[in-house]
Each structure stands twice: as C-alpha cells, then as structure tokens.
Amino acid sequence: MLARVFAVSALLCASVFAAQYAEVVKPLYADATSGKVIGKLLPTAEVEVLKEEGNRVLVSISGYQDAGKPAIYFVAGKRILNAGFDGKAGVEFKKLGSVVVNGVTYDKVSATAWTDKSNLTSDVAPLYAKAKDLFSQNCSMCHGLHPEKEFSANQWPSMFKSMAGRTGIDKNDYQLVIEYLQKNAKDMQ
Template identity: 70%
Template sequence: MKKLLFFISVSCGILFAQDKMFSTGVKPLYLDATSSKVVGKLLPTTEVTILKKEGDRVLLSIEGYAPAGENIALYFVPNKRILNAGFSKNSGVKFEKIGSTNADGKAFDKLKVQVWSENTDLSDDVKPLFAQAKDLFDQNCSMCHGLHQPKEFSANQWPSMFKSMAGRTGIDKKDYQLVIQYLQKNAKDMPTK
C-alpha cells in the first residue's frame, strides 16, 4: 500500500511538473523561489511550462525568439514585437539556445529560460483569455468610431494604435497588455488559426 501511495504521489508530481499554462496578466519574474528582486515580466497569454512548485512560487520554462545574440526579451514569433517576457539588463537570467531561424533576412535565436513566479494568475486554457480581451476591445473601442478589426493592422502597429486611444476607454490599465496580446496575435500579418 505504501508503495502504491508513493507511486501515485510521484506520478502526480510529474504530471504537475509538466503542466502547460498561460499567464492571465503581467506577472513578475524572479531568479529563485525566495527572491524579492524582480528580474523580468511575463506577458498575458504567454504559454509556460511549470517545472516545479516551491511554497507559493512556481519554476517556469518560457520559450521565445530574440534577434541573434540578444537576450533581454523573448518574442512570440521572429521579427514581430509580440512580447512573451522581458528582462532587466544584467538580470542574471540564463538563456538556453534551442534553435535558430531567419525571418525577413534577419537571424533569430529560439531561446528558453527558467525563472520563478507566483503560483497565481495562470490558466490552463488561452481561449477564455482571448475571449475576455476581445470583449473588452469590442465593448470599449467602438464608442468613438467604427470598430477596427484585428486584421486591420500589423502585429507591430497594434501596440501604439491601442495605447494612443486606450486612455479614452473604460478598459482598466491592468488589462491593456491582455488586449494588446489579443490584437497582435490576431493581426493581419499573423497566420490564421
């Protein structure tokens, strides 16, 4: 019986340790499970893998692209400013190169990092996050003019377009990045899902 309970607890730990999750908001990132020094920020809708849990923190694995040789930000896709995570200069975060590619004649590295964050504001499904962002956008961004469709602008154009008008809407500042991620990931230069 003890062996069976041990096997079940180890199996559950392994399953939890490889959970794919999505950030529901902007989350602070830390180098270790006890540090209070923020070394970066995780953006909403970014997919992460939970590697382990310690206290109220989780060790996350985050992947993304960066221009070759740069390691301050991880982007969702090469050559688009759709931020997965950004890090402070000299943060001490270790980037692992897991691939490389070219986009529009520029070299990009595919990188992975392992950093800690609070075990909150994570969802196992990105669809409700996009639905919430779409609703916020649809309800607030048609009050002064006709609603712009996400495919109307490129992924790199959307952040400045949204930010130039967001202050005139009822969208809470904490939700700005969620809406921007929705718009960017559904922009005219992104593949249709």
C-alpha cells in the first residue's frame, strides 16, 4: 500500500514538474500576484514548472545569455529567444557554465519567473506543425515557398517580418512562425 502511495505521489509530482512549452508569447511576472510584466516567454520555449499558485505557475527557463544581456537564447550564437526580460526587473540569472562561439562567450543560465498557467503544453510537435502549416499556406501566395533551410536563424526574423503583413497570418502567430523558421534554419541541426 505504501508503495502505491509513493507511486501516485511521484506521478503527480512528475506531471507538475514536467517540461512544458509556451504556445504563445506569454507575459512573465516577478511573483504569483503581480500585474507588472517583467518579461516575455516566447512560443516553443521549454520551461520547467516548479510550483503552482492560483492561476499562475513558477517556471524555470534555461538557455544562453550574451554578456549579461537580459535575454535567454535557445542556443549560443543565435538570436532565437526563449525569454526576454526588462533590464530593470532584477531577474536573477543562475550561471550553469559557459561556451565560446565565434570568439564570443555565452553563459549557460537559468532564471525563474511566474506566468499564467494557460497556453502551456507538454507537446511541442503540434506547435511546430501549426507554424509549418501557417508558413506553407501563406508564404507562397506571391512567390515560391522559401525552404526553411534557405536562411540562417539570425536572418529569418527580418525576412519573415518584411513579408508577414502581406499574408493571412494573424499577428498573434508571427512569433510562433519565426521560432519555427529559426529552429529549422540552415545553420541549425
């Protein structure tokens, strides 16, 4: 009986602390009750849910930081944002290590912040499928569809933004499509 209690308890903890992915651009807060936004979590960014309080969750966001800038990137050397913070918000970044890419040192970091528990999912695949569909259906109306591997991760945001206004893609989905394109760019594995 005691083993069953531990198994159920472990299962409940695993579901609360499992990896989650942002479905949309989500506001980040300093605490569970604050209305002041201190940053943004980007679509497809992976977070670990640490705690739940009311309609908010405390999440841990990991990635790479360039010279102490208040942003966490998906990989070192690419401008693929996981989260961006207000530089005056006092967010504490925990350094986990560092790497050098093209002569620039990037710190592997993690930070915690609160966000609403809505629009988080445990499966990133449907987000990528939606983004790919939006890209395929809308970005070939005026010209041939550019392959995802045609541009680098750092080139895709400006390429997409320069043409996105001419598509049927809702502005709320722009960042989802950009994240998909960047993560499937020619310089990504």
